[in-house]
Amino acid sequence: MNLEIIRRPFNRYFLRHNPYLFALFLLLLSLAINYFLQPNLFDLRVLNGNMRIFLPLMILAAGQSIVVLGGGIDLSVGTVVSLVNAVLITNLARESGPVEVLWAIALGLGIGLLAGAFNGLCVAYLRLQPIVTTYATSFIYSGLALYILPRPGGAIPAELARLYRSTPASIPFTLLMVVLLLLIWKLIRATRFGTFLYALGGDAEASFTTGIRVSRMRLWIYTVSGGFAALSAVALTLSTSTGDPRIGESMTLDSIVAVVLGGTRLSGGYGGIAGSIIGVAILGTIRNIISFANVPTWWQTLVDAVIIVSALAGPGLIKLLRRGS
């Protein structure tokens, strides 16, 4: 009986955190290799440099994982990043004051949330399939981005860029943001929204009969995803200090790869944000390794892709081999 009591919370803990295990293993492995090739990897300067690049995709993947956990997918997140980046850069200049900066960021966030809400409306109330809906809206958002900012350019106040690169108390600002992201997720997870999210992704029909307002949940989920995309755009704008109407395009698929690498089930209801953040770190570290391992330039794409495919295949292969033996 006593044993039962000890086993239970552990069991629960283990099951909940199991999705990240393989990703964590991969991350440790790739970090070890990276460290071997680049011994100063954990120096503050290098760490900060890496984190600056990873953060925007981490935020985006976090938003994507919320959608995926809820049983959907958002193919428009990358174009929302482009759109918000365009909005930010057209509302900022090198000499913008704090009020203007806050206004621009608020505007950007608002537009991201609106774009997400529009996706949510289509999916929840028109009952369209998420994958094609967000694919269709991605054209609208990328068109808008191009309309607002026809060609790359623009600048932001230097203080903003400096803040993004800062290392208060010898910890990179960007790393603090990741910690903040995880804390927020932990809080969300403990609310009803968190429980409903997993329920909806696990079985939408059962969630409905249980009394969850499925359509409203879906609207919220896509809105939140739009908000995360906007935050990602803010980080990206601070990181690059400029605007580009196509800057986010390639990030959509990367965010999905990161979510899957992180152990979240693409059909919903299983996984979490921490995994996706680990997933982004893995993707970034692999790219570091390739450039430090002196892989000939023309072969880098292939090596990168083969490693990623193997990493994606990992959990499935392990299962397959176990079943075979």
Place this chain on the structure above:
Amino acid sequence: MKKITLSAQNLIKRYGGVVALANGNLSISSGEVLALVGANGSGKSTLGKIITGVVQPDGGDLHVDGQPVRLGSPQVARRLGITAVYQELSLIADMSVTENIWLSHEPRRWGLVDTRQMDRHTETLLELFAGTVSPNLQPSTLIGELPPDEKQVVEILKALSWDPRLIILDEATASLDSRQVARLFELVARWQADGRAVIIVSHRMEENYRVAQRATVLRGGEAVADRVLADTPTAELVQLMIPDSAVRVKKTAADDELTQRPVRLAVNHLKTKRLKDISLSIRDGELLGIGGLRGQGQEELLRALFGVVPYEGEVRVSQKDVHFKHPQEAIGHGVALVPGDRGTEGLLLSRSILENLQLPSWAQYGRILNMKSARSDAQAAGRDLRLKMGALSDPVSSLSGGNAQKVVLGKWLLRSPKLLLLNDPTKGVDVGAKGEFYQILDSLRAAGTAVLFYSSDDEELLWLCDRILVMHDGGVSAELHGEHLTHANLVAASMGSVGSMENHV
């Protein structure tokens, strides 16, 4: 407990062109147990779903406590104290028992879900079924790890967690074993005493008589009668459900003649993860029944024989040693399986009746398919089965439950199987359709098909089969035939006790 009265008048529900409910009426108040009876497709589930707010009616009135209400969603119904135990469970596999039970009314502290309190409440609820479920059923167990009967128990507790004034039990006993059913009925009696109202929907007539005092009969979407059960014999109730109830066929094959026939299937020491050393044999034209409590490995046995589940041991089909690794190989040897759940395992719901009937047989119609002959073969099979359908090109989802089940059977009849494996084929099928199904079985048997038949309905097994293997905990606990083929023996063997009874294994 605040008293409740609910009355439904002239409820109408249409799905596309199909009228599911034409004139739904019922009334119930606190302290009553009402049985809602009717054949399949008579609108019981639809009526239940309207009362719980899952489905919106196209017409009619609903009154709760004398006030007209519009139940726009399950939440609204729940706020009025109405919950349901659904036939198709509303549980989420990747979430724990606790999370499922309290989903959408989690106790909260500081706006966050209070997991400790939730677990405590769950334990209290689980105690209601203590002794009838395995010790694995704990608040933190994931639903996906539970067997069907325990999932059903959780579904019941989930409805109860709302402390409802009115509970609807829609086929809630279908996957429970007899001890769990007994416990549930004790609870129903207690709820009744507490002043709750209960509506029970069950295909097992004796269950309705056991717990309910009154019955509302639905036929073709209309409420046709409201009877006090104590004054209404079963036959009369069935007559009300189906005006001209189909005649059952009696079993034929004589014992001594059977032994002359060739052995179609011989199984020796078959083992799987779940099954422990099963041996059996069936001759052509024989109907071998498999009985026992639910979830004792009956389904796994059929699946192993059909090549779905890996197994060890000897299997001989038509005097040939075989080891099927995929259903396709089994089909090649003249074996067919009618799975337990026609919606998820038997049918391609959105595809046409033709494609469903011909799915295992396309290869016979040439490299470029000869659609003309495929169509005429399917048409002929439909006629033989007395399939009520529009056109062969209509989606199979347009058929009623009984007719859809005929399609599942029909796709195998087109291949004239030598050995037919049936997994509880009459589960949730109404009396009329059952009668037709028995006739089909009979003609198959006359044609020499060997049939291995698992049923959760004891009466049906005893009445149809020449021999019954009773399974318990993955093994065969008894083989009953001749004079031993009695309900008492079947029940005793189901519980795993062989006792004084002669053991034929």
Place this chain on the structure above:
Amino acid sequence: MTIRGYKFPAPLIALSLAVLLFFLGGVLRSGFANWEQAVNIVRLAAFLGIIAAGQTLVIISGGEGIDLSVGSVVTLGALIMFRIGDGSNSMILPALVLALAAGGMIGLINGLGIAFVRIPPLVMTLGMTGVVQGVILGFTQGVLEGETPPLLATIITRPIVGRVPGIVFFWLIFGLGMWLLIERTAYGKKLFAIGTNRVAATLSGVRVNREILITYALSGLLAALGGVIVLGFTDIVFLNLGNRYLFPSIAAVVVGGTVLAGGQGSYWGTMSGALVLTLLTSLLTALQFSEAIQQMALGVILLLLLSIYGRQRTN
């Protein structure tokens, strides 16, 4: 869409839209709706239609099926013809065989990953896109040498009857073949079965994994064929030749009414979808809209069509 009880099939809606767009173009811009323009549009749609053929099969096969590797395989197919064919007509056939084999092989790897290792199709085929691009970059070292065999260009672009080039006739015959494959072979029937319900299909004797393997292999093979044909039109190869066909190939399938959830669809729908998309792009270009407006218009039209089809399904 249902009007007076008659349900209009999605491909018919798409086809009507194509005709409508064509004449709308004629009204908005004189000289748009003429024979030459019509031929030109059908020709451009043919490339997209052939490339989207494999995508149609993959999407019908269900299980969240989608093939994101078609773009890179189109490039690969074109590249193989360009290099191996190298301007020599006698090398067309060997180069074609090699291109198809390479495409089929890549599709087969996709299928293996999806069917056996259970990697979601979206990420598996995305990963393979990287691999194919990597292979192209690695082997060519960025230098694309070769020449299109002249006969190939002739077959595809030379008018045969009434200024209609060979590619259009090829597309019609190809479409007939696809119809036969989908509607009149055991493979096609099983394809719909696995797209609708994999458990029921297995229990009816369908070897689901084999069917998935064949489907993705066919998708790769057809994409490579598309690449060869596109080469006949463009005459030269560049590294992202196929990329611009990837998303339109999915859009064409969807506009044609094939359901992304699997189990329902047709190739003539995809053909109509390819026509609609090509017409739309041509029309917006002819009206001299900026790229920003073009993109938005495309998005809005896609969304509108989806809501029309979506409504239809719930009936």
